[in-house]
Amino acid sequence: MEPHAGGAQRNLDVERLRRQYLDMARIRAFEEAAAAAVAEGTVLGLIHPYIGQEAIAVGVCANLTRDDLLLSTHRGHGHTLAKGASPAGMMCELLGRANGVCGGKGGSMHIADASVGMLGANGVVGANILIATGAAQAIKMQGQDRIVSCFFGDGAVNRGPFLEGLNWAAVFRLPVLFVCEDNAFSATTRTEAMTAGPGPAARAESLGVPAVAVDGNDVLAVDTAARDLVAAIRAGGGPRLLVARTYRLSGHVTIDPAAYRPDHEVQERWADDPIVRCADLLRQAGLDDGTLAGDLDAARDEIAAAYRFAKDSPWPDPREAFTDVQDAGGPVMEEA
Amino acid sequence: MTPDQSLGQTSGQTPETTTEMTYGDAARLALAEEMRRDARVWALGEDVGRGGVFGQYAGLQAEFGAERIADSPISEAAIMGVAVGAAMAGTRPVAEMRISDFALCAVDELVNQAAKARFMLGGQVRVPLVVRQPMGIWPALAAQHSQSLEAWYTHVPGLVVVAPATPADNRGLLKSAIRSDDPVVYMEHKDLWKDTGPVPDGDDVLVPLGKARLARPGDDVTVVTWSGMVRTCVQAADDLAGQRVSAEVIDLRTLWPWDQDAVLASVEKTGRLLVAHEAVLASGFGAEVAATVSERLFGRLKAPVRRLGGPRMPIPYSPPLEAQARRTAADVARAVRGLMQ
Ligand SMILES: Cc1ncc(C[n+]2csc(CCOP(=O)(O)OP(=O)(O)O)c2C)c(N)n1
Numbered sequence: 235m236e237p238h239a240g241g242a243q244r245n246l247d248v249e250r251l252r253r254q255y256l257d258m259a260r261i262r263a264f265e266e267a268a269a270a271a272v273a274e275g276t277v278l279g280l281i282h283p284y285i286g287q288e289a290i291a292v293g294v295c296a297n298l299t300r301d302d303l304l305l306s307t308h309r310g311h312g313h314t315l316a317k318g319a320s321p322a323g324m325m326c327e328l329l330g331r332a333n334g335v336c337g338g339k340g341g342s343m344h345i346a347d348a349s350v351g352m353l354g355a356n357g358v359v360g361a362n363i364l365i366a367t368g369a370a371q372a373i374k375m376q377g378q379d380r381i382v383s384c385f386f387g388d389g390a391v392n393r394g395p396f397l398e399g400l401n402w403a404a405v406f407r408l409p410v411l412f413v414c415e416d417n418a419f420s421a422t423t424r425t426e427a428m429t430a431g432p433g434p435a436a437r438a439e440s441l442g443v444p445a446v447a448v449d450g451n452d453v454l455a456v457d458t459a460a461r462d463l464v465a466a467i468r469a470g471g472g473p474r475l476l477v478a479r480t481y482r483l484s485g486h487v488t489i490d491p492a493a494y495r496p497d498h499e500v501q502e503r504w505a506d507d508p509i510v511r512c513a514d515l516l517r518q519a520g521l522d523d524g525t526l527a528g529d530l531d532a533a534r535d536e537i538a539a540a541y542r543f544a545k546d547s548p549w550p551d552p553r554e555a556f557t558d559v560q561d562a563g564g565p566v567m568e569e570a
Numbered sequence: 571m572t573p574d575q576s577l578g579q580t581s582g583q584t585p586e587t588t589t590e591m592t593y594g595d596a597a598r599l600a601l602a603e604e605m606r607r608d609a610r611v612w613a614l615g616e617d618v619g620r621g622g623v624f625g626q627y628a629g630l631q632a633e634f635g636a637e638r639i640a641d642s643p644i645s646e647a648a649i650m651g652v653a654v655g656a657a658m659a660g661t662r663p664v665a666e667m668r669i670s671d672f673a674l675c676a677v678d679e680l681v682n683q684a685a686k687a688r689f690m691l692g693g694q695v696r697v698p699l700v701v702r703q704p705m706g707i708w709p710a711l712a713a714q715h716s717q718s719l720e721a722w723y724t725h726v727p728g729l730v731v732v733a734p735a736t737p738a739d740n741r742g743l744l745k746s747a748i749r750s751d752d753p754v755v756y757m758e759h760k761d762l763w764k765d766t767g768p769v770p771d772g773d774d775v776l777v778p779l780g781k782a783r784l785a786r787p788g789d790d791v792t793v794v795t796w797s798g799m800v801r802t803c804v805q806a807a808d809d810l811a812g813q814r815v816s817a818e819v820i821d822l823r824t825l826w827p828w829d830q831d832a833v834l835a836s837v838e839k840t841g842r843l844l845v846a847h848e849a850v851l852a853s854g855f856g857a858e859v860a861a862t863v864s865e866r867l868f869g870r871l872k873a874p875v876r877r878l879g880g881p882r883m884p885i886p887y888s889p890p891l892e893a894q895a896r897r898t899a900a901d902v903a904r905a906v907r908g909l910m911q
Contacts, residue, residue, distance in 0.1 A: 303659065336692030344690035353658055354691055358682050364651020365683060371652055372659035375612065375637055382655075398648035405643065558693040560752040562730050562779050563827025 246454075248519045252529070254296055254453050255512045258288035259533035261312040262509055264321055267537045268311065268328055268342070269488040276545060277328045281342050284312035286451075286483030289508035290415050291316035293456025294383060294476070297464040303351045303369050303382045305362040308343050309415075310355030313385050319347035321540035331547035338550045339558065351380075360386060360393035363412070367399045370408035370473075381409040381467050389420030391434045397441075400473065404442045407472035411463055412438070414475060415450060417482035422494050438475040450478030451508040454515060481506070588738075588768035594626045596737035596769050597758065600744040601627070601664060603773045605634055608662065611748055612638040615649055615666025615702075623668055624704065624763045650676035650701060654684045657699040662748060670703035670757060671714050684753040685728030699754070700747045705733070706759040706798045706848055707896060713884035716760075716895075718797070718849035723755045724826040724858070730754040730779055731825040735800035737767040739823055742777030750779060759798035782829035788818035791906050792836040794859050795846045796822040799897065803846055806902035817906050825855055830862060837863050841872035842909045846902055851879030873909045878902060 265285050271277035284291070287309075295316035298304070306313040314324060319335060327334030328342055335347045346354040353369065356362045366384030373380055390396055391414060403410050414434045419425060431437065435445035444466075448459045456478060463474040481503040485492040492500070513526050556567045591599070605611045612634075613627065619641040621628035631639040642649050646667060653665035667673035673680065684697050707716045723731045730752045734740040740758060747754040785800055786807045795803045800821045807817035818836055822828050837843045843863050845856035856877040864875050878897055885895045 305655075334692070336690065336694065339692045340690040346691045346694055348691070348694035353655075353695060354687065356683075358678055361651065361678060361683055364648050364679060365655035365658065367648065368652035368655025368657070368663075369659035370655070372656040372661040375656075376610075376660060394647055395651065398643070398645040399651070401643060402645060402648045402652060406640075558689045560688075560728050560730065562750065562752055562824075565727065 246519055252516060254292045255516060256529050256533060257292045257316055258509050259530050261288045261315050263533045263537040264311055264315060267541050272488045279341055280487045282309040282487055283484040284309050287415055287417060287480045288312055289453035289456050290450045290478045293453045294413055294460040296457050297460045298383060300350055301380045303353055305353055305366040305384045306355045307362060307386055308355060308357060310345050314345050314347060314352050317352040318350035319352055321537055322543045325540040325544035326547050329544045331544055332550040333547050337554060360390040360395040363395040363399035366410055367403045367408060370410040371406055374408055383411045385413045385415060388414060388416040388425040391437060392429060400438055400441045400443050403473035409467050410473045411467055412475045414477045416477060416479045419482050421486045435477045443473050443475050445475040445477060447477040450480035451506050451511060453508060453512050587771045589771055590766055591737055591769050593737045593740050593765045594624055594763040596741040597626050597744050600741040602630060604745055604748040610662045612661060613664040614640040614642050616642055616644055616668055618666055646672050646675035647679055650679035653699045654679055654697055657697045658695045663699045665699060665701045667701060667703045669715055670705045670719055671717050673703045681726050685726050696751050697753050698751045700756050702756045704760045705757040706761055707885055708760045710887060712887040716885035720757055720825055721849060721853060721855040724855055733757045733797040733825055735797055735821050738769045739777050741769050742775055746776045746779050761798050780824045780827040780829060782832040783821040783823055785821040786819040788816040790816045790840055791842040791909050792840045793817050793819045793844045793846060794833055799846050799848050802899050803902050805899040809899060810903050810906055815906060815910055834866055837867055838870060841870055843875045844905050844909060846878040848897060849879055850882045851877060852882050854879045876905055876909055878905045
């Protein structure tokens, strides 16, 4: 594993970084609004916030095109937004409304927007690794000029699909970027205590999949590392793994107080907030505080509007529960 | 209706002639035809490049190349999961599980992913794949190579479940399964690979999903069955004819969706139903058929509905033990005679 040089030595593209700042702010605002909506009772079920990990989705997706595909996890709002989905369609999905991206059938854990290549969050840890691998095989077989990105947590590397998927992707030299977001936790358990050996990068390299580790709270470092990995993949080099070290600033789900970790640890990690760090870089590049605060406000306004739109949106027709199951032998609603 | 007449319509060109071939060759032909017809169709699985465990892929890699007849690692979860992703991304994979027992290593990929992806994503994706899971008792291969788990998959919304009994159906149903936009669990019976039968000529003869086949006409009793038990039940019906019992044998062919109309029409005529399968009796698919017929035709039944299935035990190895897991023509005939009393 090569430690990846951060962006500091490179010429800074301020416009690009500012877009990423805004994208991170949109994700943060979305997650805060979603958590508030859970508290308010308008969003049901469980929400897994992406707070603290925004730089990873944004830095990676900055190197993807709309045609590239993305497979995500239970913690998938950030990836979906970064890939270009509309916050309104996503918020409608969280509120279970008819105009949600999945028509209200999936909710947070199955959020997806195929129109931007986002083929689904997933309720099963690790399952997306194999689906991403298969999508990459289809891309290769059809001679298409696109790649697949696949995000998963550090917990997923202890499931079989990590081995089976990376082995497969390497054997068939598939165009897929695996991204392991090491946020230190698997639900309420520290992943380190449950993971033997030197970690995901070493496991990947044992399968011949080159791996790069970055500071996942440094959006510039993620962007730079992803750019090189994506270039290698597009050039036909086969799969790559990006290991992004980060920290899950919120509970596992919004209702998790995360009492299993000391407050001071969390406080220290808040000092490493990727959005604050990005703001610092932009300030060094000459942007003023007013501009930076304005971006945060713009993000919050956009998400607040999306939430209002969702609250005013209609519920799905109950008959919709019976559609999209299967063509042959699908369910039929009994007439009352 | 005449024997071997489809209760449903056979689509495509009407065949004038037939060719005798094995159940295995019929499937091989079907896959080759569909791969020639549609460049998006491909197959993946262990050892398929050398023809597959039962020869059902023999010669295909030579024609279609190693990318479309793709050998895989021994990674059943990956074979299935890759098929799901590849189906979402525009291809039509045929995933080979070697035998249905090994498909249990890929249940998440099939049940949680393939079956539900279209629904969970509100119709944004389709998962047009076929997963082949050879089922049934494989003589002397014992408990982990012999199961009949078709009922499990009929319980999962999103899946189509097919269990062909004849060479003609193995060609026509596999072709329909490959053309289906739903994920299809395709369960060939391991004891049928070498069975021969007439297969209609012409490369576009499909057997529709969800339509039963009248395997043998009769008037007194309806015997509903599928897969390896079809020939057993036809044998029993032939034997019973000599005892002046006329049994009608219906081969369901597709278990989900199953041809309720055909079964109900037959039982309306005969007033008696036996459902027979090789799978364990308890919670077998026979229970679904029996319950449906009882609910719909209770007043017209001349006898309580009967089921025949395997004992609830793992398939044993030693021949005299293994025989206890099998249901024979004599067992079927006995059950039918019981209905006639
Ligand atoms: C196969 C499976 N087992 C258990 C769960 C329950 N579960 C949901 S998220 C989670 C923790 C996952 O940790 P990690 O992969 O590191 O991702 P993170 O939540 O940290 O983003 C668990 C155990 C699940 N969804 N799927």
